[in-house]
Amino acid sequence: MSLLFKHLRVHQVFGANTDVGKTILTTALVRASAFTKSGVFYLKPVSTGSMDVADDEHIKRYTAPWSDHVFTECLYRYQEPVSPHLAVKIAAEESGQSQPIPTDETFVTSVANHIRECASKTKRTSDMYVETAGGVHSPTLSGTTQVEAYRPLFLPTVLIGDSKLGGISTTISAYESLILRGFIVDSILLFRDAYYRNWEYLQEYFADRGVHVASVEAPPEPLANPSENFVSTQRYYDSLLVPTAEDGILSALQHLDQCHVKRLKEIDSMPRRTLDSIWWPFVQHGLFKEEKDVTVIDSAYSDYFSIRTPSASASSQTSLLQPQFDGSASWWTQTFGHTHSSLTLAAARAAGRYGHVMFPRATNLPALKLAETLIQDGPGKGWASRAFFSDDGSTGMEVALKMALRAFSKRHNLDRASQKTLGVLGLKGSYHGDTIGVMDACEEDGVYTCEWHNAKGFWLEPPSVSIQNGEVTVTVPDSITKNGVKTYEMQSLSWTYDIQGRLSSELATIYRNYLQATLESLKNKDNIRLGALVLEPLVMGAGGMIFVDPLFQRVLIDVVRNSDSSATPSHSSWSGLPVIFDEVFVGLHRIGMESTSPLLGVSPDISVNAKILTGGLVPLAVTLASNSIFEVFLSDNKADALLHGHSYTAHAIGCEVANETLSLIKKVTSSADYVYAQQRWQPNPGEASKVWSLWDPNFIDAVSKMEKVSDVMTLGTVLAIKLKDDNAGYTSHSAEAVFRTILSPEEDNKTLSSSPGGAPFGVHYRTLGNVAYFMSSLTTSGATLRTLEDKIWKALAGQ
Structure with a gap:
């Protein structure tokens, strides 16, 4: 991951194209650094062509006067003067050996390790330049373009x-390619061509954008005589070290130094500035008052943050930044890891075409395509007819409640006063967002409620699924059994989620009798009238990662839909109560399935998707509704319409990113790694399971038997571990205390999987009281997950 040293300024040198003088200008920078600094390092990661024209040899030749403190290196060298992706193939063919082409991870790790080695060699202020090959999109050894391959290192750039x-x-195109991938371009450097005078235009163009542009005289034409050419070239380089009125090499060097110092000061000042100005969500500021409590995220890539190392000192030779695995998938949003370039380009594509445009009685192509995809080939397939756009999961649920309660009110001809008394039927521990309306759809004593909260409805205590001491167990609360909490051992995880097979079980009868009796008793209470059933299917996230027994939710839906004698359940009309699925958390493969409807065997009348929908890049939510719900709002009276909306409704940027996300998800969920993970959870060879996890089944079994663990559960990317705690609940600090050791990397353990760039990594995690949860993206590698499992195991074992 990202590298940043106090004593070693590192810049990567990219070229706008081939043959732009990249090596000559890099040599000029190296000489300028050698002239003013105590040490200079030069790295050419890949070189193609003969040694007499190699860039690192050119550097050696023309920095000979400073040979005692100019150090050059090339990591991958090939004789054929072609693009690196071809050179490595030709070398393998000529050797007659089948040699694997270095992967991007191997390549970048070798570069990162060399930079770290250089940093460890010097305690004095030094500079380093990493020169790329060709243009920004020239291929590396694997065929990946350089701008993509080098991104994990996140080195400041000279273009x-x-x-x-x-x-x-x-030049402008190359600059924009770098910016689109998050690179910091500290300076643009080029020759002064007296005829085309590009530098004049570019200085003015980039001055408006705050980008430093420096220019130097072009070198003389090469001379035929090698000795004379050396003298001529040496004289040219010497001339660049003479201070001039123009913005030349020395001023460029000074600017690069200033950029480095500014970045160091900024990253060091961020904790204090944050404590003085930011009000964090879900944080008791009274418990976090010191700068060490602030996690400074300098950048992010793949599954990792690059964070400021709190313990780094001024004399340290290690990087001030360290990788930290994003263990909550950044509040459950990350799909393919951070800074996925396909999503960035999708956002740029829509921003460039639309910006933001009005939506009522209008349309734009990204929004239309997204609506059609979600309805026809996504979570709404087979039941939804309309898509309503909003800003995020909470607002999406506000829309869903409005739809459901209006539908109920109209069917039962309720007047305005009666409508205001309607409540919802839900489950204890549910959470649907932090806007006031959805707060009212949660139980009264929830930890997320506010002073204006007025719980409207009734909440059932749900049975839960977990793995306890190696056994898949359903825990049924006393409110259902009326005879204390009971546990039922299941045949397997697969059987537990085989709803059709369990519908005739004894437990299904217990659930059905309890629910029918409960709903009947609620009818006789004057102060409770229910207008909708609101569920987080299968997993209630913020309430404590509660894996609800799916059989209970299925029976609940069946009982509700059969509770109204005035309407007959059908595919064309809702009955009993409109059913809302809040799939903001669980939807779109977060728990290993696109939607929970097929597993439960029933479809909702309304559902909400967000979070994974846009791959973790921008906020967007979609509320899907059946045609019978939509038709409730149809009339000739505008007041009957769904008068709800947001300024950024169906913003084209979010919709385009969502379309790209859904397209990429299809590829990921059919990949070999994904299929292999599913196969590991098959109950028997050749027998498919509807539920599975990216986490290892043997690890889950072992953790469930550990002394500190009450139970453990996993589906898809989600792992939840509940610790034994006499003061269990959201306000408990037990889980945070147990896992505090995994925040920092284990520097001495080099055998484990490391982050992009080869560094050991720590783990950023969040807890829900005595419940610790960990979450990956859909593309987290098996090797990384095995390392995470090892870290989790050690923390639980107290090692």
């Missing part, structure tokens, strides 16, 4: 501009 015909365009 060598193009001074030739067409160079203005290539």
Whole structure:
């Protein structure tokens, strides 16, 4: 991951194109650094062509006067003067051996390790330059373009501009390619061509964008005589070290130093500034008052944050940044890890075409495509007819409640006063967001409620599924059994989620009798009138990662839909109560399935998707509704319409990103790694299971038997571990205390999987009282998950 040292300023040098003078200008920078600093390091990760034209050899030749403190290196060298992705193939063919092509991870790790080695070699202020090959999108050894392959390192960049015909365009295009992938471009450097004068235009163009542009005289034409050419070139390089009125090499070097110092000061100042100005969500500021309590995220890539190392000192030779695994998938949003370039480009594509445009009585292509996909080939397939857009999961649920309660009110001809008394039927521990309306759809004593909260409805205590001491167990509360809490051992996890097979079981009868009796008793209470059933299917997230017995939810839906004698259940009309599925958390493969409807064997009347919907890049929510719900709002009277909306409803950027996300999800969920993870959870060879996890089944079994663990449960990307705690609940600190040791990387353990760039990593995690949960993206590698499992095991074992 990202590297940043106090004593070693590192810049990566990209070229706007091939043959723009990248090596000459890098040599000029190395010489300028050698002239003013105590040490300079130069790295050419990949070189193709003969040694006499190799870039690192050129650096050695023209920095000979400073050979005692200029150090050059090349990591991958190939004789054929072609693109690296071809050179490595040709080398393998000529050797007659089948040699694997270095992966991007191997390649970037070798670069990162060399940079760390250089940093460890010097205690004095030094500079380092990492020169790339060709243009920003020239391929690396694997065929991945450089701008993608080098991104995990997140090194500040010097862009060598193009001074030739067409160079203005290539330079601006290269700059935008770097910016789109998050690179910090500290300076643009190019030759002064007296005919095209590109530097003049580019200085003015980038001045408006706050980007430093420096230019130097172009080198003389090469001479035929090698000795004379060396003297001529040496004289040229010497001339660049003479201070001039123009913005030349020395001023460029000074600017790079200033950028480095500014970045160091900024990252060091962020904790104090944050404590002085930010009000965090879900944080008791009285418990976190010191700068060490602030996690400074400098950047993010893949499954990792790059965070400021709290313990780094001024004399340290280690990076001030360390990788930290994003163990909550950034509040459950990450789908393919951070900074996925396909999503970034999708956002840019829509921003460039639309910006933001009005939506009522209008349409835009990204929004239309997304609605059609979700209805026809997504979670709404087979039951939904309309998609309503809003800002996030909480607002999406506000919309769902409005739809459901209006539908109930109209069917029962309720007047305005009666409508205001309607409540919802839900489950204890549920959470649907922090806006006031959805707070009212949760029980009174929930920890997320506020002073204005007025619980409206009735909440059932749900049975839960967990793995206790190696056994899949359903725990049924006393409110259902009327004879204390009871536990039922299931045949297997697969059987537990085989709803059709369990519908005729004894437990189904117990659930049905309890629910029918409860709903009947609620009818006789004057102060409770229910207008909707609101569920988080299968897993209630914020309430404590409660894995609800799916049989209970299925029987609940059946009982509710059969409770109204005035309406007959059908596919074309809701009955009993409109059923809302809050799939903001669980939807779109977070728990290993696109939607919970097929597993439960029933479809909702309304559902909400968000979070994974846009891959973790921008907020967006979609509320899907059946046609019978939509038709409730149809009339000639505008007051009957769904008068609800947001300024950024169906914003094209979010919709385009969502379309790209859904397309990528299809590829991921059919990949070999994904299929292999599913197969590990098959109850028997060749027997498919509806439920599975990316986490290892043997690890889950072992953790469930540990002394500190009450129970454990997993589905898809989610792992929840409940600790034994006499003061269990949201306000408990037990889980946070137990897992505090995994925040920092284990520097001495090099055998474990490491982050992109080869560094051991810590784990960023969040807890819900005595429940610790960990979450991956859909693309987290098996090797990374096995390392996480090892860290979790050690923390639970007190090691």
